Amino acid sequence: MNIRKTAVRVAGVGAVAAAALGLFSTGAANADTFVPLPGGEITQTLSDGTVVTVKLVGESANISPSMGATPVHRNAWVSASAQVHIDGDTTATGGNIYPGYVVGCQVTIDGGNVSGGATGGASWDSSGNATPTGGVTSGANLTLGPGQAKSFYVLDREMPDDYGREIHKTKNKFNGSDGSVTWSDETIGLxxxxxxxxxxxxxxxxxxxxxxxxxxxxxxxxxxIG
Known part of the structure; x- marks a missing residue:
């Protein structure tokens, strides 16, 4: 059995959606800033003819002044839906969806040079593209210094294993040709x-x-996120 790993970037990710900002509140010092984001879509044909389409829809972020009220504290609430469709002449009977976020401090995470490198669950190629690794954690209360980046998964599903012990899953398993995960106001605390x-x-x-x-x-x- 061949194993192939494919990372596909969304075109035009270099520009941050600054022009589309809206304010939820009128207080200038304490305003929450709503950022609509474009999401993305890719379609990948596997070597056996299986066609996999992955979409990120309804994506947004709400940036808020931190409760810590200092420049080293940031808060954001993020929402989106990840959708997968499998098509073609295939023997696939489902799959697993792992949604998450990469957060960087003084690190360019849209490609190009990565100042200071990155640690804590993200590997970076020579072009500065980050790929979450097996060390990615769940949860989003992150502590980062300059030149650092960490990744976290949105899902943290608590369930018993075969022996009744508590385990946590960071994926959503789906059967058939379609699957999705939707999250609302997932917290990023930096x-x-x-x-x-x-x-x-x-x-x-x-x-x-x-x-x-x-x-x-x-x-x-x-x-x-500020």
């Missing part, structure tokens, strides 16, 4: 970053057929 900070959504999808296991990554557009 501490310790004295410089600029960015975040970026990703959707990892694992699809297995009789002939191939493929890991496909869809990236959303980077956005500033």
């Amino acid at each position: 501490n310790g970053c004295g410089g600029y900070a960015q975040a970026r959504a990703f959707v990892n999808v694992e699809v297995e057929t009789d002939n191939v296991i493929s890991w496909i990554t869809l990236w959303g557009q980077p956005f500033s």
Whole structure:
């Protein structure tokens, strides 16, 4: 069985959607800033003819002054829906969806040079593209210094294992040709970053057929969290 890992970037992710900002409140010092984001879509044909389409729709972020009220504290609430469709002449009977976010402190996470490197659950290629690794955690209370980036998964599903012990799953398993995960007001809490900070959504999808296991990554557009 061949195993292939594919990472696909959304075109035109270099521009942050600053022009589309809206304010939810009128107080200038305490305003929540709503950022509509474009989401994304990719279609990947696997080596055995399986066609996998991954979409990120309804994506947005609400940036809020932190309760810590200092420049090193940031808060954001993010919402979106990850959708997967499997088509073609395929033996696939479903798959797994792992949605999450990469957060960076003084690190460019839209490609290009990555100042200072990145640690904590994201590997970076020579072009500066981040790929979440097996060390990615769930939860979003992050502490980052300059030049650091961390990834986290949106899902943290608590369930018993075969022996009744508590385990946590960061994926949504679906059967058939369609699956989705929707989240609303998922918190990103960032501490310790004295410089600029960015975040970026990703959707990892694992699809297995009789002939191939493929890991496909869809990236959303980077956005500033202050």
